[in-house]
Amino acid sequence: MTATLAPAPVGPRAGRPAARRAPVRRTAGRLVPMLPAVALLALFMLGPVVWSFYGSFTNAALTGPNAANPEWVGLDNYVALLGDPDFPKALWLTVLFVVASAVVGQNVAGLGLAMLMRSALKPVRTVVSTLVVTAWVLPEIVAAFAAYAFFHADGTLNSLLAGVGITGPDWLFQHPMLAVILANVWRGTAFSMMVYSAAIAEVPPEITEAATVDGANAAQRLVWVTIPTIRRSISTNLMLTTLQTLSVFTLIYVMTGGGPGTDSSTLPILAYQEAFKFAQVGYGTAIATVMLVIGAVFSVVYIRSLKPEVD
Amino acid sequence: MARTTPAPALAPEVAAVPPARRRRDAPSVAAPGPRAARALSNVVLVVVGLCFLLPLGWIVLASLDASATLTVRFPDELTLANFTAVMTPEQTWVPLANAFVLSAGTGLITVVASVLAAYPLSRYRMRFNKPFLYAVLFGTCLPITAMMVPVYSLFVRLSLLDSLAGTTFFMAATSLPMAIWMTKNFMDSVPISLEEAAWTDGASAMTTLRTIVLPLMRPGIAVVFIFVFIQAWGNFFVPFVLLLTPEKQPAAVSIFAFFGQYGSVAYGQLAAYSMLYALPAVGLYVLVSRLSGGSFALAGAVKG
Numbered sequence: 001m002t003a004t005l006a007p008a009p010v011g012p013r014a015g016r017p018a019a020r021r022a023p024v025r026r027t028a029g030r031l032v033p034m035l036p037a038v039a040l041l042a043l044f045m046l047g048p049v050v051w052s053f054y055g056s057f058t059n060a061a062l063t064g065p066n067a068a069n070p071e072w073v074g075l076d077n078y079v080a081l082l083g084d085p086d087f088p089k090a091l092w093l094t095v096l097f098v099v100a101s102a103v104v105g106q107n108v109a110g111l112g113l114a115m116l117m118r119s120a121l122k123p124v125r126t127v128v129s130t131l132v133v134t135a136w137v138l139p140e141i142v143a144a145f146a147a148y149a150f151f152h153a154d155g156t157l158n159s160l161l162a163g164v165g166i167t168g169p170d171w172l173f174q175h176p177m178l179a180v181i182l183a184n185v186w187r188g189t190a191f192s193m194m195v196y197s198a199a200i201a202e203v204p205p206e207i208t209e210a211a212t213v214d215g216a217n218a219a220q221r222l223v224w225v226t227i228p229t230i231r232r233s234i235s236t237n238l239m240l241t242t243l244q245t246l247s248v249f250t251l252i253y254v255m256t257g258g259g260p261g262t263d264s265s266t267l268p269i270l271a272y273q274e275a276f277k278f279a280q281v282g283y284g285t286a287i288a289t290v291m292l293v294i295g296a297v298f299s300v301v302y303i304r305s306l307k308p309e310v311d
Numbered sequence: 312m313a314r315t316t317p318a319p320a321l322a323p324e325v326a327a328v329p330p331a332r333r334r335r336d337a338p339s340v341a342a343p344g345p346r347a348a349r350a351l352s353n354v355v356l357v358v359v360g361l362c363f364l365l366p367l368g369w370i371v372l373a374s375l376d377a378s379a380t381l382t383v384r385f386p387d388e389l390t391l392a393n394f395t396a397v398m399t400p401e402q403t404w405v406p407l408a409n410a411f412v413l414s415a416g417t418g419l420i421t422v423v424a425s426v427l428a429a430y431p432l433s434r435y436r437m438r439f440n441k442p443f444l445y446a447v448l449f450g451t452c453l454p455i456t457a458m459m460v461p462v463y464s465l466f467v468r469l470s471l472l473d474s475l476a477g478t479t480f481f482m483a484a485t486s487l488p489m490a491i492w493m494t495k496n497f498m499d500s501v502p503i504s505l506e507e508a509a510w511t512d513g514a515s516a517m518t519t520l521r522t523i524v525l526p527l528m529r530p531g532i533a534v535v536f537i538f539v540f541i542q543a544w545g546n547f548f549v550p551f552v553l554l555l556t557p558e559k560q561p562a563a564v565s566i567f568a569f570f571g572q573y574g575s576v577a578y579g580q581l582a583a584y585s586m587l588y589a590l591p592a593v594g595l596y597v598l599v600s601r602l603s604g605g606s607f608a609l610a611g612a613v614k615g
Contacts, residue, residue: 030431030516031439037428037487040420044462044484045450052461060464113359116352124353128360135363137596139545141563142585145570146366149373149381149578156365159382186363218348239452247454250547254567268456275460276552284460291457299452303445 049292056286061279070282077286086262087287090270094246097181097266102245103238105185110192110237114200115222117193129193136190144254147183148172151255176256176264183251188244192237199233200226232305239302246295267291370582370589379579393583402569403562403587410561410588413479413550414543418536420483421490425535428487429494430520434503444495450488459552466553473555482549486539493538497531498524530602537599541592562588 056077060070081087113132117125135143150156151171158168171179203226211221227234249268252258258265258273265273267287275284365383373379374393376386397403432440462481463472471477505527506519514522525532547563554560557568566584573580 027435027437027439030435030437033427033430033517034432034443035427037424037491040424040480040484041446041450041487044481045453045488048458048461048465049453051465052458055461055464109359113356116356116359119349119352120356121349121353124356124360128356128363131360131363131367134367134593137541137593138367138589139547139563139592141545141547141567142370142589143366145581145585146370149369149383150366152381155381156369156383160365186366243452243454247456249456254570268454271457271460272552275463281460281464285464288457288460291454295452295454295457296449299449302452303448 052285052289052292055282056289058282058285060281060285073282077283080283081286081290086265086270089262090265090267090287093177093264094266096177097184097248097252098242098245101181101184102188102241105181106188106192106241106245107234107238109185109189110194111196111234113189113193114196115226117197118200132193133190135187138187140187140250141254143187144183144251147179147186147251148255151179151183172256173260176260180252180255180264183255184245184248187251188241191244192241195233195237196230199230203229235305236302239298239305243295243298243302246291246298370585373578373582374586376579379582381578393577393579394587396577397569397580397584397587402565403584405558406560406562406565407588409475409559410544410563413475413482413561414540416476416479417482417486417543418540420480421486421539422494422532422536424483425487425490425494426498426520426525426532428491429498430516430524432491433495433498434506434516444492447488447491451492455485456548459548463552472553473559475554475559478550478553481553482543482546483539485549486542490535490539493535494531497528497535500531501527534599534603537595537602541595541599544592544595 055070057072057074058070059073059076113128117129120128135146138146148155152158153168153170153172155171157171161168169175207225207229208221211225216224247268248266249272252264252266252269253272256264258269262270268291271284271287271291273284274280274287369381369383372383372386375389375391376384377388377390377392379386379393431437432444466472466477466481469477501524505523509519509523510516544561545563547567550561551564551567554564557565560568566581566588569584570581
């Protein structure tokens with residue numbers, strides 16, 4: 001580690017000739033305050049990631065002999081993963097969940113709300129944005145209960161439908177993915193709305209007004225002026241909502257438990273169930289590793305887009 | 312530029328932001344058919360608001376309803392019986408106390424570690440900074456849910472399973488990347504010139520951190536603490552996996568156990584318990600959005 005630190009020019013006193021000749025010890029001394037954070041991150045963030053890769057090559061179990069002394073099984077878990085019909089299904093459901101609820105649902109709803117708020121009456125704006133944000137601020141499990149009650153066969157949605165003479169289906173059993181996707185849009189839209197509200201406020205009004213003078217209607221202004229101007233916020237927000245949605249567990253677990261069967265088991269649910277319900281820790285770890293890799297790929301793309309802010 | 316009056320109390324994030332170009336008297340040329348468009352967007356917003364209200368309203372109304380069902384409806388008579396029924400030590404107070412210990416501990420550890428880590432990152436230009444910040448940013452993005460299975464086996468190995476301290480430290484570690492990022496941004500905005508004066512007088516870096524930087528960034532630290540606290544308070548999955556004995560479990564887990572046992576009969580109590588558990592998070596959010604004057608703390612900080 002020290003090798004990389006060697007010739008460290010120093011912020012406040014940089015430029016002084018004496019500082020140029022690599023006072024390694026001083027740099028090391030300056031890094032001392034970072035030790036607690038580095039230790040925590042190494043033990044509890046890096047540790048599990050490394051352990052995840054290692055564990056996915058063993059037959060670790062919750063109980064029995066394999067719990068104490070897991071054996072190295074090579075790629076067996078991954079081979080099993082490919083042969084298991086539940087895995088491609090979970091992968092597909094995860095993609096569906098992320099694309100429908102985050103990429104499309106939350107982003108479109110968030111952008112739409114942010115645009116509408118601009119031309120709305122102040123009391124309407126205040127009340128609606130408070131409601132939207134409340135759904136987001138609530139602890140996830142409480143939000144999950146609320147969504148459960150809403151979509152339950154005897155819940156609010158069906159009694160509303162009954163009010164107009166439609167017998168609603170049992171959403172949580174017949175359309176579990178639709179229910180959890182809508183619930184996640186309901187819960188997560190606030191974040192996108194806040195990001196887009198802030199971004200739209202930065203769009204120079206001159207450009208919009210110039211477009212209007214040139215005869216652009218509202219839709220054309222949105223497509224040709226607003227969206228190109230806030231594209232950076234859009235890409236940031238897309239990545240963040242994608243990453244957040246990728247790891248949604250509680251909402252789905254409370255609403256449907258991943259069921260019926262595995263009909264709403266996204267990857268986090270599948271990993272949990274394989275590891276703790278069926279005691280196949282090694283297999284669950286392999287699923288976790290796949291998710292970590294997917295998350296890592298998205299993170300790298302996201303970080304590349306943020307590069308200027310670190311540099 | 313005529314901005315309309317600033318934010319109302321509860322939802323400053325949005326309200327503070329929009330009408331940059333709205334003018335009091337002369338309607339903007341950018342709004343053709345302004346009255347119709349406005350009416351339409353108000354109507355749409357009211358409908359959307361209702362969609363958001365219905366699930367939320369269920370929690371509030373059911374908690375006050377002696378014979379609550381899963382449908383949102385006004386109670387025949389208002390009662391606090393649901394609250395009194397769940398407000399027993401083992402049902403509510405112990406789990407809430409556990410949640411408080413867990414969240415406050417997580418917040419405290421995170422703030423201390425991230426202030427210490429942010430100081431060198433903010434004050435010295437070192438080769439170490441850039442890779443470290445990239446790693447931190449990367450850690451911010453990692454799906455923690457994906458890690459829970461390996462974390463479980465790691466905790467078994469380290470004999471940390473079912474330990475409140477172990478869980479607290481783990482939750483602190485997972486919130487550290489975001490906290491370091493936020494703390495560094497807050498610290499960057501404290502001018503360095505004051506410290507340079509103190510350095511010249513012979514003060515050490517840690518002394519200036521304690522006596523000069525920290526007092527100046529108190530609101531920022533409060534924001535980071537509350538942010539981490541809210542996250543830990545609402546976290547269900549981590550304590551659900553890592554804490555096994557009911558006496559140690561925080562409210563998020565015990566409320567789920569309650570849901571599993573009585574959820575199908577005592578909806579009113581479930582809703583009442585949910586209210587009690589959710590209120591601190593909502594209250595703290597209002598506090599933090601006041602402290603930071605808008606969405607910066609929770610949404611904006613993410614953008615760096």
